[in-house]
Amino acid sequence: MRYDVIIIGSGAGGSAAAYHLTQTGKRVLVLEKGMPLPKDGSTLDADKVVRRGLFLADEPWLDRQGKVAVPEEHFNLGGKTKWYGAALLRFGPREFEADDRHRCLGWPFGYNELETYYDEAERLLSVQPFPVEPGLREIVAGLKRRDAGWREQPLSVGLAPDILQHPLEARHFDGFASVRGLKADGETLLDRVRHRPNLEILTGKAVTELLPHPHDGTRVSGVLCSDGTRYEAEAVILAAGALHSPRLLQTYLEQNGLAATLPCYANVGRYYKFHVLTAMIAFSHRRVSDVLCKTLLLLHDELPHSTVQTLGGNLAEEIVRAQFPGIVPGWLADEFAGRAYGLFLQTEDGSHPDNRVLARAGDSGRPGLDYDLGRVPEAAEEHRRLVRTLQQQLLRMGYLAGTRSIPITGTAHACGTLVTGRDPATSVVDASGRVHGMENVYVSDGSVLPRSSRVNPALTIYAWGLRLASLLGGKRGNHDGVSSRVDSVWA
Numbered sequence: 001m002r003y004d005v006i007i008i009g010s011g012a013g014g015s016a017a018a019y020h021l022t023q024t025g026k027r028v029l030v031l032e033k034g035m036p037l038p039k040d041g042s043t044l045d046a047d048k049v050v051r052r053g054l055f056l057a058d059e060p061w062l063d064r065q066g067k068v069a070v071p072e073e074h075f076n077l078g079g080k081t082k083w084y085g086a087a088l089l090r091f092g093p094r095e096f097e098a099d100d101r102h103r104c105l106g107w108p109f110g111y112n113e114l115e116t117y118y119d120e121a122e123r124l125l126s127v128q129p130f131p132v133e134p135g136l137r138e139i140v141a142g143l144k145r146r147d148a149g150w151r152e153q154p155l156s157v158g159l160a161p162d163i164l165q166h167p168l169e170a171r172h173f174d175g176f177a178s179v180r181g182l183k184a185d186g187e188t189l190l191d192r193v194r195h196r197p198n199l200e201i202l203t204g205k206a207v208t209e210l211l212p213h214p215h216d217g218t219r220v221s222g223v224l225c226s227d228g229t230r231y232e233a234e235a236v237i238l239a240a241g242a243l244h245s246p247r248l249l250q251t252y253l254e255q256n257g258l259a260a261t262l263p264c265y266a267n268v269g270r271y272y273k274f275h276v277l278t279a280m281i282a283f284s285h286r287r288v289s290d291v292l293c294k295t296l297l298l299l300h301d302e303l304p305h306s307t308v309q310t311l312g313g314n315l316a317e318e319i320v321r322a323q324f325p326g327i328v329p330g331w332l333a334d335e336f337a338g339r340a341y342g343l344f345l346q347t348e349d350g351s352h353p354d355n356r357v358l359a360r361a362g363d364s365g366r367p368g369l370d371y372d373l374g375r376v377p378e379a380a381e382e383h384r385r386l387v388r389t390l391q392q393q394l395l396r397m398g399y400l401a402g403t404r405s406i407p408i409t410g411t412a413h414a415c416g417t418l419v420t421g422r423d424p425a426t427s428v429v430d431a432s433g434r435v436h437g438m439e440n441v442y443v444s445d446g447s448v449l450p451r452s453s454r455v456n457p458a459l460t461i462y463a464w465g466l467r468l469a470s471l472l473g474g475k476r477g478n479h480d481g482v483s484s485r486v487d488s489v490w491a
């Protein structure tokens with residue numbers, strides 16, 4: 001069967017595009033490399049998820065020194081959204097503009113263009129804030145008393161309103177995958193349309209190549225999967241994530257003589273960003289009684305590219321437990337773990353062309369991830385100030401805080417690599433999501449983001465996916481008699 005659109009990947013961008021396109025009546029095929037996650041409770045099991053990392057990909061890459069690095073990617077239906085903390089936040093209007101002093105590229109359009117798609121994504125994923133819990137409330141009040149620069153904002157999350165009635169899930173959503181479907185994610189969007197006859201979702205299908213049209217390399221005719229199967233379509237959407245979509249495109253352009261002719265080739269894989277991130281564990285003299293924890297966003301007037309949020313549920317507790325060697329008695333590990341608050345500090349990193357993903361690093365045949373924070377020193381400096389400020393202030397309040405900077409293998413917030421822009425000489429996809437110079441190849445994942453802002457990227461990736469699909473497929477209709485009204489997933 002020939003499809004109208006093949007979507008490679010089912011994470012935030014792929015699922016949003018599939019959700020919309022299916023409702024326009026297009027024949028859509030989603031090819032997902034991973035399998036659906038098990039519903040047997042193992043995705044909530046801290047030993048399997050945190051300590052043994054059983055659900056992480058094991059693909060070896062090479063870093064800029066040529067050493068093997070294994071990015072913490074997730075290959076499963078729904079992609080990384082199955083594991084995310086569901087903090088679903090909009091970028092600010094100013095974060096769509098270039099910021100030369102911080103080395104940030106601009107978007108080809110302003111916030112207003114994405115606003116209706118943000119609205120829709122929030123409704124679809126039932127994004128809402130939860131009441132701030134007492135422990136966090138006390139920490140924030142203490143910080144604000146000491147430093148008038150701190151400001152707080154409710155943190156909107158895509159969690160079922162009754163999640164607190166399911167303690168295991170309420171304590172395990174950030175870094176874990178919901179078994180009962182209490183977290184809105186990419187699979188949730190696919191579930192809403194998967195009954196439609198014009199949508200096919202195939203899992204365990206790793207796309208290895210885009211296939212050229214016999215007479216015109218600027219058109220693709222379909223894709224080839226690692227098991228030798230081929231699928232044909234009028235258009236292909238790359239939604240494999242910021243680490244993987246650029247590899248497919250780079251390989252295609254090189255193998256089909258387009259590297260020399262398409263100016264955008266020079267930008268493929270470049271401007272990789274993943275936020276400058278630090279996990280901070282603050283030990284309280286009291287046991288932590290907050291449950292959700294991820295209820296508030298902290299901003300600081302003097303740190304305009306940074307935010308602080310809490311790690312959700314008991315992720316901090318599990319991180320602390322994982323640090324204790326087996327000889328430490330369980331009760332002692334419990335004492336420490338039960339007093340741990342997890343804070344997640346993020347600063348937008350600037351964009352540098354040499355920070356990049358390579359389909360092949362040298363002659364190794366392995367993909368390469370070349371990233372050096374030294375290339376974006378302004379971000380490094382602001383992040384150092386953020387960590388120092390918070391750590392010192394917490395200490396004065398009686399919280400002893402340890403930190404761990406997230407290394408390049410921490411690819412949770414991977415962005416950039418196929419950035420959108422108007423000029424093919426400086427970007428890869430145009431403002432509508434089509435690869436410059438290609439007739440029918442589009443991108444719908446984190447790789448299009450020229451800026452990643454100071455907050456987590458998933459809501460913006462969903463919004464981009466909805467927008468791309470509505471430009472490509474037009475308005476949704478009432479095809480097979482099912483209403484296309486946009487209701488919250490919990491409605």
Ligand SMILES: Cc1cc2nc3c(=O)[nH]c(=O)nc-3n(C[C@H](O)[C@H](O)[C@H](O)COP(=O)(O)OP(=O)(O)OC[C@H]3O[C@@H](n4cnc5c(N)ncnc54)[C@H](O)[C@@H]3O)c2cc1C
Binds near residue numbers: 208
């Ligand atoms: C632990 C964790 C916590 C996070 N918390 C938050 C949060 O609270 N808020 C937030 O906004 N963001 C959060 N994120 C980040 C968020 O999950 C990502 O930004 C988002 O999922 C990226 O969407 P994507 O579509 O770009 O890629 P992905 O979600 O990674 O999806 C890409 C998909 O493509 C598939 N794929 C890859 N290669 C191929 C191939 N060759 N063929 C077929 N399929 C392929 C993958 O298996 C995957 O399913 C978190 C991430 C993690 C890991």
